[in-house]
Amino acid sequence: MSGKLNWMLVAALTAAALVALSGLYLFHLIGPSPRESRSLRVGHLVADELHQPGWCVAQELGFVSEEGFEPANSEYMNGAAEMEHFAAGELDVAYVGAAPFLTARAAGVDIVAVASSNTEGSSIVAAREIRDVADLNGMRVGSPGIGTIQDYILTRVEETHGVSFTHFYAKITDLILYFERGEIDAYIGWEPHPTRAVVEGIRGAHTLLTSHEILPGHQCCVLAVRGDMVRNSPEVVASIVRWHAKAQRWVLDHPDTAEEIIANHSGVSVNLIHAAHPVVQHNYPPYLDLTSMRIMLEGLMASGKIDPEDVPDLDSFLNHAVDNSFVSSLLQTQRLSLGSTFEPQVAASLPRTAMAPRGAVSVPVSR
Amino acid sequence: MKLIQVEEVSKRFGDLLVLDRVSFSVGDGEFMCICGPTGCGKTTLLRVMAGLIPATMGRVLVDGQPLDPLRHNISFVFQEPSCLPWKTVSGNVRFSLETRSAALRQNLSKADMDERAGRILDFVGLQEFAHYYPHQISAGMKQRVAIARAFVTEPDLLLMDEPFGYLDVQTRYFLEKEILRIWEKLRRTVVFVTHSIEEAVYLSERTMVLTELPARVSATIPVNLPQPRDYDDPSFMDLRRKITDLIKWW
Amino acid sequence: MKQRRWQDSILGLIVLLGFLAAWQLAAVVVRSPFLPGVTDTVGAFTDLALHGDLEGYSLLTHVAVSLTRIAAGFGLACLLGIPLGLLMGLYPSVYRSARTIVEPIRFIPPIAWIPIVIVVIAGFSRYLFIIWLGAFFPILISTLAGIPRVNPVHLDVARVHGAPRGYLIRRVVIPSVLPEIFAGMRVGLGVGWMCIVAAEMLGGENIGLGRLILKYAELFKLDYSVAGMVLIGLLGLLLNEAFIQAEKRFFRWRWEVTL
Numbered sequence: 001m002s003g004k005l006n007w008m009l010v011a012a013l014t015a016a017a018l019v020a021l022s023g024l025y026l027f028h029l030i031g032p033s034p035r036e037s038r039s040l041r042v043g044h045l046v047a048d049e050l051h052q053p054g055w056c057v058a059q060e061l062g063f064v065s066e067e068g069f070e071p072a073n074s075e076y077m078n079g080a081a082e083m084e085h086f087a088a089g090e091l092d093v094a095y096v097g098a099a100p101f102l103t104a105r106a107a108g109v110d111i112v113a114v115a116s117s118n119t120e121g122s123s124i125v126a127a128r129e130i131r132d133v134a135d136l137n138g139m140r141v142g143s144p145g146i147g148t149i150q151d152y153i154l155t156r157v158e159e160t161h162g163v164s165f166t167h168f169y170a171k172i173t174d175l176i177l178y179f180e181r182g183e184i185d186a187y188i189g190w191e192p193h194p195t196r197a198v199v200e201g202i203r204g205a206h207t208l209l210t211s212h213e214i215l216p217g218h219q220c221c222v223l224a225v226r227g228d229m230v231r232n233s234p235e236v237v238a239s240i241v242r243w244h245a246k247a248q249r250w251v252l253d254h255p256d257t258a259e260e261i262i263a264n265h266s267g268v269s270v271n272l273i274h275a276a277h278p279v280v281q282h283n284y285p286p287y288l289d290l291t292s293m294r295i296m297l298e299g300l301m302a303s304g305k306i307d308p309e310d311v312p313d314l315d316s317f318l319n320h321a322v323d324n325s326f327v328s329s330l331l332q333t334q335r336l337s338l339g340s341t342f343e344p345q346v347a348a349s350l351p352r353t354a355m356a357p358r359g360a361v362s363v364p365v366s367r
Numbered sequence: 368m369k370l371i372q373v374e375e376v377s378k379r380f381g382d383l384l385v386l387d388r389v390s391f392s393v394g395d396g397e398f399m400c401i402c403g404p405t406g407c408g409k410t411t412l413l414r415v416m417a418g419l420i421p422a423t424m425g426r427v428l429v430d431g432q433p434l435d436p437l438r439h440n441i442s443f444v445f446q447e448p449s450c451l452p453w454k455t456v457s458g459n460v461r462f463s464l465e466t467r468s469a470a471l472r473q474n475l476s477k478a479d480m481d482e483r484a485g486r487i488l489d490f491v492g493l494q495e496f497a498h499y500y501p502h503q504i505s506a507g508m509k510q511r512v513a514i515a516r517a518f519v520t521e522p523d524l525l526l527m528d529e530p531f532g533y534l535d536v537q538t539r540y541f542l543e544k545e546i547l548r549i550w551e552k553l554r555r556t557v558v559f560v561t562h563s564i565e566e567a568v569y570l571s572e573r574t575m576v577l578t579e580l581p582a583r584v585s586a587t588i589p590v591n592l593p594q595p596r597d598y599d600d601p602s603f604m605d606l607r608r609k610i611t612d613l614i615k616w617w
Numbered sequence: 618m619k620q621r622r623w624q625d626s627i628l629g630l631i632v633l634l635g636f637l638a639a640w641q642l643a644a645v646v647v648r649s650p651f652l653p654g655v656t657d658t659v660g661a662f663t664d665l666a667l668h669g670d671l672e673g674y675s676l677l678t679h680v681a682v683s684l685t686r687i688a689a690g691f692g693l694a695c696l697l698g699i700p701l702g703l704l705m706g707l708y709p710s711v712y713r714s715a716r717t718i719v720e721p722i723r724f725i726p727p728i729a730w731i732p733i734v735i736v737v738i739a740g741f742s743r744y745l746f747i748i749w750l751g752a753f754f755p756i757l758i759s760t761l762a763g764i765p766r767v768n769p770v771h772l773d774v775a776r777v778h779g780a781p782r783g784y785l786i787r788r789v790v791i792p793s794v795l796p797e798i799f800a801g802m803r804v805g806l807g808v809g810w811m812c813i814v815a816a817e818m819l820g821g822e823n824i825g826l827g828r829l830i831l832k833y834a835e836l837f838k839l840d841y842s843v844a845g846m847v848l849i850g851l852l853g854l855l856l857n858e859a860f861i862q863a864e865k866r867f868f869r870w871r872w873e874v875t876l
Contacts, residue, residue: 019639080836080837081835083837084834084835084837087651087837103836103837104837106837107650107836107837107838109650109837140822145835146672146823146832146835146836147835147836166822167672167823168821168822169822169823170819170820174735174820177735177736181739183739183740183821303671304671305671305836306836307838418776418777419773419776419777435779436777436778436779438779441777442778443773445770445774447770448770449770449771449773449774451774451789452870452871453795453868454870462774462788463774463778465788466778466780466784466788467778467779469781469784470778470779470780470781470784471779500869500870501870502870502871516774520778
């Protein structure tokens with residue numbers, strides 16, 4: 001009997017040891033260490049190059065390699081998915097919406113936003129029967145995901161206009177399909193997906209509201225990096241911000257060529273990009289807009305998407321989450337070394353003026 | 368009582384000839400045993416007589432008509448356990464009545480069938496176990512259920528293929544007495560295949576002996592001993608020896 | 618026998634407690650905000666049970682919606698699988714000719730169907746189809762594989778009494794195959810249940826247990842997601858147990874009396 005007991009004990013201990021080892025391996029506590037080379041893992045959203053032109057323009061035009069990086073790109077269905085992968089340590093840089101960024105940060109992801117990618121840039125399209133917002137009452141409105149900015153904007157529309165509708169969730173690229181089949185009568189998304197329905201004339205689609213009309217100048221997509229990079233290798237972050245800012249500038253100066261590059265990467269026609277372009281603002285200098293981010297943060301907390309216990313002090317939270325200093329230093333040094341190349345100036349080619357950042361960490365940038 | 372005639376029945380499986388022009392007749396409520404060397408085709412003969420497999424040549428007649436399981440009332444007790452496991456003991460016994468009724472489109476009433484089944488179960492001494500399932504009763508009892516099921520339809524011909532082959536010796540002795548008792552009361556024509564010569568002499572009114580493959584009728588031995596028979600009786604042992612000599616292939 | 622039962626239960630309880638302890642330990646050691654411990658998960662579950670989810674849907678709604686979807690898919694799988702299985706089992710030529718289509722389809726995982734399902738089917742039928750895909754094949758295969766296993770002696774017993782073919786099928790083949798059909802149904806229900814998350818990845822209204830898991834995962838509230846996972850597992854277990862009990866009742870003739 002004791003012989004049998006010994007065997008059982010040995011078997012049990014071996015099994016426990018194996019389980020423990022596998023667990024440690026899975027949680028990265030042992031096993032191969034992360035890469036240290038100059039490769040840069042950049043994440044972005046699917047067909048969102050209009051909001052996030054920085055990465056593709058900068059790579060196309062060689063700005064990234066000039067800084068000595070070898071980029072590796074990954075694409076995600078929405079910001080929440082991207083943040084999940086970021087949290088797992090698969091990305092160094094993320095182009096992501098402000099709402100999923102805030103949600104991730106509140107959940108404890110070590111991520112810091114260091115520049116703006118775009119402001120505004122979403123719209124609600126609706127079928128021809130829906131003439132104004134009141135008609136949305138009781139309808140089903142498509143949304144690309146519960147953690148997205150667009151979902152937040154929908155909630156805001158419900159509150160400010162006193163209407164109530166069902167949020168119908170689907171992948172951004174599927175929303176137009178559901179709309180066409182009549183399962184939803186309106187949807188919100190980041191451009192160019194809403195305008196696509198208008199351009200293709202599906203169910204007489206028309207733009208009901210743009211995000212400019214819902215929350216003017218609101219921060220949309222941000223450029224975010226790993227928190228440990230900001231703390232331990234700020235010069236790397238500075239390089240990243242530099243190629244990003246160069247690309248943003250370039251988009252503003254060369255809108256037509258930019259649209260071509262964007263159309264190429266998104267896999268949609270240049271006409272569509274051109275039609276949707278006015279809705280999107282690429283603010284320059286690419287400061288992050290804290291005011292609108294604060295409003296969004298409050299909204300996310302109110303709807304239960306972020307736990308208030310994770311954000312005891314909103315302002316302190318935002319100050320740690322958002323770091324505009326890289327943009328300001330960049331402007332300082334560039335002005336000193338290269339003259340007027342990176343002058344903050346209003347882009348002349350867009351019908352609406354880029355909104356000046358409010359509440360940003362201010363460094364005087366007067367001409 | 369109907370007369371069953373087996374006329375020049377031959378059965379071939381591919382190249383193998385199993386039965387070679389077997390002819391005999393049986394009827395009138397008699398109890399006939401068939402003996403023969405192991406593997407000589409006794410089961411095949413029985414299956415042809417039941418209409419389960421067709422004869423290659425020759426035919427089986429019932430009262431002059433070609434045998435037809437649908438028209439003629441035939442029962443079979445198999446060597447292996449054949450109780451339907453999802454039916455109780457009484458359900459099994461009723462099954463043959465139900466099948467017969469459905470086949471002939473007779474629509475026997477349930478009450479009628481219940482009554483007949485109850486009577487036969489009573490008679491074989493299994494009434495107490497009527498609601499038991501086959502897996503709850505012993506092997507010997509399972510065969511008694513099969514026997515009851517075979518008798519309840521009052522068949523013209525009752526075929527039994529070594530029904531006690533899988534049972535232990537004590538149960539065999541008991542069931543041999545039982546089958547005689549049942550047969551003496553109900554008097555149906557029984558053709559009983561066995562490899563046990565002792566059993567054949569104990570049970571039968573006559574024993575037909577088959578040759579080795581391909582099987583032909585070697586001899587038919589009448590067994591005129593009075594019942595109840597005694598295994599140790601000299602005449603019993605004489606007949607045993609006689610039949611053994613006919614069969615002896617070893 | 619009763620003593621053995623108690624022993625098994627206690628052993629089972631010890632294994633469960635051991636697992637929970639290991640889980641909690643792992644959560645403490647790893648200390649990631651994304652690996653909820655036992656206490657976090659229980660807290661999240663309680664919150665869901667008492668207050669519903671963040672959109673206001675109660676836990677009961679989620680459960681009811683998922684159960685409805687599964688019931689529909691499973692029901693359809695039985696309705697199609699059992700007769701087709703019987704047909705293919707009784708007429709092997711049908712099975713042989715159908716194999717060229719059935720076998721490849723059987724191996725396409727339900728998730729892979731999602732893009733087609735979105736475009737080709739609409740509404741509730743989408744969920745129906747994905748669940749059906751999971752449940753159908755075990756039922757079909759168990760049924761058709763059971764038929765050759767019918768004991769020939771049982772068929773002979775009926776044949777000797779003149780049973781026509783239809784009678785044989787109804788009164789001998791089907792009762793023989795029934796336990797295997799049931800087993801196939803139980804497996805099918807299990808697989809269909811596991812497909813619920815794949816089905817609910819389709820999007821749409823945010824209700825359903827699978828949707829619950831995904832919804833909270835998008836918000837990084839993994840303690841709620843895991844609570845949803847645990848609930849799915851428990852419900853699946855309950856369904857399976859219910860099936861086993863039903864099998865025991867129906868097939869008393871198979872089980873030993875002592876169980």
